[in-house]
Amino acid sequence: MAEAKAAPNIGDRIDSYCGRCKMMLAHTVETIENGKIKKCHCNTCGAQHAYRPKAPKKAGVPSALEPSDYDKLMKSQDADKARKYATSDKFQPTELINHATFGLGIVLTCKESNKIEVLFSDGAKTLVHCR
Ligand SMILES: [Zn+2]
Structure with a gap:
C-alpha cells in the first residue's frame, strides 16, 4: 500500500x-x-x-487561437481592409494587418506596452508596435 x-x-x-x-x-x-x-x-x-485550485479562464481570449485557426479566421476577414504594418502604428487585437514579409495576419493579443502577437499563415509571431 x-x-x-x-x-x-x-x-x-x-x-x-x-x-x-x-x-x-x-x-x-x-x-x-x-x-x-x-x-x-x-x-x-x-x-x-x-476550493478552486485554478483561476477561472476568461471567456473568448484570442490568445487561445491556434495557427490552424488562421484559415478559418481569414475567411471572415476582408483582405482589402488590412492595415499596412508599421512599427510606429498602434494595433488592436482582432485587427487585420498586412506585413511586408509575413503577409496578412490577425492581431491576437497586446503584450507588454509595445508588443503584439500576430497570427500569420505560418504561425504566431511577436511584433513591435507603438514605436
Ligand atoms: Zn477573498
Whole structure:
C-alpha cells in the first residue's frame, strides 16, 4: 500500500482562487470529502466557498487561437481592409494587418506596452508596435 502523499487536512493553508477577491490567495481548508478539499475560506476576505485550485479562464481570449485557426479566421476577414504594418502604428487585437514579409495576419493579443502577437499563415509571431 503506497501512502497517499500530502493528503489535505482541515486547517491546512492552501492556495485557491477567491471569487470575491478575484485572485489566487492563501485559504484555509474547511471540509474534505474523499481526500479532496471541498470547502475553504479565504484568509484575506474570509469568504467561504468551494476550493478552486485554478483561476477561472476568461471567456473568448484570442490568445487561445491556434495557427490552424488562421484559415478559418481569414475567411471572415476582408483582405482589402488590412492595415499596412508599421512599427510606429498602434494595433488592436482582432485587427487585420498586412506585413511586408509575413503577409496578412490577425492581431491576437497586446503584450507588454509595445508588443503584439500576430497570427500569420505560418504561425504566431511577436511584433513591435507603438514605436
Ligand atoms: Zn477573498
